[in-house]
Amino acid sequence: MNSRKCKVCEKPFTGRSDKIFCSVKCKSKYHILLRNKTAKAALDVNKILARNRSILYEIMGDNAVQKKIKRIELEKKKFNFKYHTHYNTNKNGKTYFFCYDYAWMGFSDDDILIVNRK
Numbered sequence: 708m709n710s711r712k713c714k715v716c717e718k719p720f721t722g723r724s725d726k727i728f729c730s731v732k733c734k735s736k737y738h739i740l741l742r743n744k745t746a747k748a749a750l751d752v753n754k755i756l757a758r759n760r761s762i763l764y765e766i767m768g769d770n771a772v773q774k775k776i777k778r779i780e781l782e783k784k785k786f787n788f789k790y791h792t793h794y795n796t797n798k799n800g801k802t803y804f805f806c807y808d809y810a811w812m813g814f815s816d817d818d819i820l821i822v823n824r825k
Contacts, residue, residue: 711726716729755790759787759790766781772822773820774820775814791806803822809821810822
C-alpha cells in the first residue's frame, strides 16, 4: 500500500491503489464542487438558448410554419448564431440549425429561413 495525497485536502493517506480521497467528507466535497461548476456552465448556455428561442418565437408567432428574414434583424435582437441544440443536413446539403423546436438556415449572407418544427 502506497502513501499518496488526497485530491482535495492534500493530506497523506494509505489504502487501495485506486483510492484518491482520504475520507468520505473529501470525496463528497469534491463531487459537490464538480456538480456546482457543471450546473453553472449548463445554466449559462441554457440562458442563451432560451433567449434565442424567444427571439425565434417572437418573429414566427404561433401559426407561421416558415418565414424568411434578414440576418441583420436577428443580429439587432442579439440572436447568438453560435448556440443551437442540434443540427440536421438535408439531402441537398443545406444545414438547419435547431434551437429546440425552431430551426434556421442561412439562404445567403443576408437572408435566414426560420422554420417551426412543432
